Amino acid sequence: MLRLSSNDPGFAEAFARVVADRRESAVDVAADVAAILQDVRERGDAALGELTAKFDGHDLDQSGWQVDAETCRKAFGDLDPTLRSALELAAERIRAYHAAQLPEDRDYTDAAGVRLGATWRAVDAAGLYVPGGRAAYPSSMLMNAIPAKVAGVERLVVVTPTPKGEVNPLVLAAAHLAGVDEVWRVGGAHAVAALAYGTERISPVDVITGPGNAWVAEAKRQLYGVVGIDMVAGPSEILVIADAQNEPRKIAADLLSQAEHDPTSQSILITDDAAFADAVEQAVETELTALHTQATARASWETNGVIIDVASFAEAPALANALAAEHVEIATDDPEALMKQIRHAGSVFLGRMTPEAVGDYVAGPNHVLPTGRRARFSSGLSVLDFMKRTSFIQLDSAALEAIGPAAVALADAEGLPAHARSISVRLGQ
Amino acid sequence: MLRLSSNDPGFAEAFARVVADRRESAVDVAADVAAILQDVRERGDAALGELTAKFDGHDLDQSGWQVDAETCRKAFGDLDPTLRSALELAAERIRAYHAAQLPEDRDYTDAAGVRLGATWRAVDAAGLYVPGGRAAYPSSMLMNAIPAKVAGVERLVVVTPTPKGEVNPLVLAAAHLAGVDEVWRVGGAHAVAALAYGTERISPVDVITGPGNAWVAEAKRQLYGVVGIDMVAGPSEILVIADAQNEPRKIAADLLSQAEHDPTSQSILITDDAAFADAVEQAVETELTALHTQATARASWETNGVIIDVASFAEAPALANALAAEHVEIATDDPEALMKQIRHAGSVFLGRMTPEAVGDYVAGPNHVLPTGRRARFSSGLSVLDFMKRTSFIQLDSAALEAIGPAAVALADAEGLPAHARSISVRLGQ
Structure with a gap:
């Protein structure tokens, strides 16, 4: 854990190093992934079967290529009732938040008599990558699948x-609840290739979202343009801005809720009270011992954790904007005032009763958020990731008389005579 | 030019080949581009200067690294008055259309007492690639720069x-009109690298848009995630759906307005009247002879042009959806009825008086549109490409009591005890 004070003479340099630290694996898998994509593109299911036997150790022809709808329905039915209610509450709240995101079509005629507009439509089919093992979260299934269904994706x-x-029954239960149409037992870069290019068994999709390891992330990046993808994801992070009115153990728990995800996760505390910072540092030690995720959380906190003492919270927005963190928690008396000055953040959690983890599960907004300073230019997952907009234009003779000659002048200036001609021939010239 | 009829026994296969034809260069520049990006990242302006001398044949220290604002202002002032008015009309209409696109923030409290919302903000800085030579279009400058400024991009x-x-004075004039803040005389993959990583002279940006050659496109693709980018662009295309009530020479002009862009452009006509198809085919020959862009337009039409005779326009939507064309012109009696059934298109041009070229210049909607079937999953350039959304959540004690326990149950089920603890410690448990 790194302790910084904005009063230190070397603070600017030390903070700049924190901002610049990518915490991302430098493993270059581009060539391996390119070969896998090519293989699946050329050999389809044969390649998919061989790669699954190699990486996952089972024969798809024996274990089954798909998990059928009845198995997912049964997994949901077999859930402990408390857990089933929790999942239903989460799904309902995620659905409501994303339904309110649906964009409106436009259709109007302007003063020149030109009819203009735009129509939003869902993509025909979307693919969702769901990791196996440690990162197989039912919440992640809901957060990716529900926006697609709310957008209107048929498949x-x-x-x-x-x-x-x-298979993970919790994940299957979430797939049932979210309305997933097909579940295929394939993973890795080869599964992403199958979604993008299609195989004999799997029809291609238009958009691919969801988290994955370095191979999956690189496959999505290489297939960007063949299909749409969600943002490239890196290690996740939280910035907590907290004053001394908070209980140290609560803030410690918030920092550790990020740290327990992965050793590459990052938790940063900004506070205006050095004694409170000390108390949180101590509370982190106490809290750590109670966690069965202690090994991961401790590795993250010791390697990537940061506590920054500032003279005043007036310094916080500039630091927060430089970090452009995935999650920003503001536990102060007037969180609104600070939020207004924070331009770059994936999601903001306001006040002392809004631990970030409520946003991971049940608040409603998406928990798929830009990491690694990408909040400077990108947004959390939304219905828009599963939709696209078609603009339209309609002129009558009078409108073409009004604005057509300007287009002719510009086309001539750009040296494009057929452009000019397509208009002038309609102006009776 | 390929002539197809939907009655032909081999039509499905022949049409599938048209759909599958990418028309894109197979040149693999990935390794060259990766080396250039690395070089600019490590050596900054020194690399930029050397690469500019090599590719563009001038010394930036002598010719000047930047074009100053006064030069752009003068280029605008020196324009022929007709052209200046045309450019002003275009800018004004593009600005109005994109201003109406600005998304609304949300802030509401739901039945559970949870305050939820989202705030849209512009990115701090955007970079715009403007090609030199044949593709240096002032209209392209307006279509990229104005949405960024309307979004609120400061730099x-x-x-x-x-x-x-x-330098191209028309392009400088358009930069002045659009409110561009800096113009740097560098191009190629190295210029894209400079925008993404920054150099001693050029501060980094958050988003990069604009067309370019294969090197520029590959540089943008490789830098996706370091910065935001607009969609990967390929050769452009138009689909014209026209009945026999149109004058053949008008439809021929529309087809050629796409063909004159580049030999890789594609123009496709769907009509329900074989005699009209013949007449258009003849009119294309006549029109071609009048164009100083004849060589390019003829190469495009002969290599990539397609005329499809259909028995009825009821067949057209399925064909249009498979093509997912950048531009779709519908010159029939009831264009609205067909538009409603076309799910995948970049932009639609309705009726007999709306040649696609009005959309290239003055209609208002953006002319940067998805090509190569990417309208299945992506949209034309808009203010949203220069903005990002931050969600926010605020709970009080009662709201946390209401939805917190469900989050605890889910966190426990996912094996994330610190997540559960950050909530339960606030529930007084």
């Missing part, structure tokens, strides 16, 4: 690796 | 190659 396809053939 | 930076030091 929603999940691919998920099932190492040694084992 | 808008243009990079453009100036072979042998020569």
Whole structure:
């Protein structure tokens, strides 16, 4: 854990190093992934079967290529009632928040008599990558699948690796609840290739979202343009801005809720009270011992954790904007005032009763958020990731008389005579 | 030019080949581009200067790294008055259309007492690539720069190659009109690298848009995630759906307005009247002879042009959806009825008086549109490409009591105890 004070002479340099630290694996898998994509593109299911046997250790022809709808329905039915209610509450709240995001079509005629507009439509089919193993979260299934269904996607396809053939019943239950249409037992870069290019068994999709390892992320990047993808994701992070009116153990728990995800996660505390900072530092030690995720959380906190003492919270927005963190929690008396000055953040959690984890599960907004300073230019997952807009234009003779000659002048200036001609021939010239 | 009839026994296969034809260069520049990006990242302006001398044949220290604002202002002032008015009309209409696109913030409290919302903000800085030579269009400058400024981007930076030091005054005039803040005389993959990573002279930007050659496109693709980018662009295309009530020479002009862009452009006509198809085919020959862009237009039409005879326009929407064309012109009696059934298109031009070229210049909607079937999953350039959304959540004690326990149950089920703890510690448990 790194302790900084904005009064220190070397603070600017030390903080700049924190901002610049990518915490991302430098493994270059581009060539390996390119070969896998090519293989699946050329050999389809044969390649998919061989790669699954190699990486996941099971034979798809024996274990089954798909998990059928009845198995997902049964997984949901078999849930402990408390957990089933929790999942239903989460799904309902996520659905409501994303339904309110649906964009409106436009259709109007302007003063020149030109009819203009835009129509939003869902993509025909979307693919969702769901990791196996440690990162197989039912909440992640809901957060990716529900926006697609709310957008109006007719065919929603999940691919998920099932190492040694084992599936995660919680994830299947969430797939049932979210209305997923197909679940395929394939993972890795080859599963992403199958979604993009299609194979004999799997029809291609238009958009691919969802988290994955370095191979999956690189496959999505290489297929960007063949299909749409969500943002490239890196290690996740939280910035907590907290004053001394908070209980140290609560803020410690918030910092550790990020740290327990992965050793590459990052938790940063900004506070205006050095004694409170000390108390949080101590509370983190106490809290850590109670966690069965202690090894991961401790590795993250010790390697990437940062506590920054500032003289005043007036310094916080500039620091927050430089970090452009995925999650920003503001536990102060007037969180609104600080939020207004923070331009770059994935999601903001306001006040002392809004721990970031409520946003991970049940608040409603999406928990798929830009990491690694990408909040400077990108947004959390939304219905828009599963939709596209078609603009339209309609002129009558009078409108073409009004604005056509300007287009002719510009086309001539750009040296494009057929452009000019397509207009002038309609102006009776 | 390929002539197809939907009655032909081999039609489905022949049409599938048209759909599958990418018309894109197979040149693999990935390794070359990766080396250039690395070089600019490490050596900054020194690399930029050397690469500019090599590719554009001038010394930036002598010819000047930047075009100053006064030069752009003067280029605008020196325009022929007709052209200046045309450019002003275009800018005004583009600005109005894009201003109406600005998304609304949300802030509401739901039945559970949870305050939820989202705030849209512009990125701090955007970079715009403007090609030199044949594709240096002032209309393209307006279509990229105005949405950025309407979105609220404070710093808008243009990079453009100036072979042998020569600049295009029309493009500078458009930069002045659009409110561009900086113009740098650099191009190619190295200019894109400079925008993404920054150099000693050029501060980095958050988003890069604009067309370019294969090197520029590959540089943008490789830098996706370091910065935001607009869609990967390929050769452009038009689909014209026209009945026999149109004058053949008008439809021929529309087809050629796409063909004259580049030999890789594609123009497709769907009509329900074989005699009209013949007449258009003849009119294309006549029109071609009048164009100083004849060589390009003829190459495009002969290589990529397609005329499809259908028995009825009821067949047209399925064909249009498979093509997912950048531009779709519907010159029939009831264009609205067909538009409603076309799900995948960049922009639609309705009726007999709306040649696509009015959309290239003055109608208002953006002319930067998805090509190569990407309208299945992506949209034309808009203010949203220069903005990002931050969600926010605020709970009080009662709201946390209402939805917190469900989050605890889910966190426990996912094996994330610190997530659960950050909530339960606030529930007084």
